[in-house]
Amino acid sequence: MALQSSKTVYIACGILIVVSVLYITANAVPIWATRSVGSGTTTVGLWKLCVKIEGTSECVGDGSGVDDKTMATRAFITICCILAPLSAVSILSIILVNENLKKRMSLLAKVLAIASAISGIIGVGLGISMVVDIIKISNATMGVSCILAIIALALNLVGAIITFLIE
DSSP states (O other), rough: OOOOOOOHHHHHHHHHHHHHHHHHHHHSSOSEEEEEEETEEEESSSSEEEEEEEEEEEEEEEEHHHHHHHHHHHHHHHHHHHHHHHHHHHHHHHHHHHHHHHHHHHHHHHHHHHHHHHHHHHHHHHHHHHHHHHHHOOEEOOOOOHHHHHHHHHHHHHHHHHHHOOO
């Protein structure tokens, strides 16, 4: 039998709020891969490429020269940025709705949490593949955004499992 405590609801909601923040940060911060050469540092993100030389930093958007892997990573991570907060809100709404809607809201929360986790698996997997390609070409290192996305995915899976314990 599934757990019916509000404690489980709050734990799942809290985890998915943290997941939301991590996915949004990983999507926005342009540090998926980093390369240092001499006094300069180049960072590659999903949306920008930044070069910092002797304290001066300049970022440019990737524009139309983006490969399919980066575009797919952008899409799936952005989907995670939408679905993870929606799943947290739907979990929290389970406490606030009347008894007639609890079962439907519980089902919605489970579907959103699983959809977010599946999108995360695809997006983070593609992102890691993108970073590995960059590392092979330019001797770069994995950046903090990629690590945040991996942590978000792990927590997303935990949150989805806990969501299934909600009745």
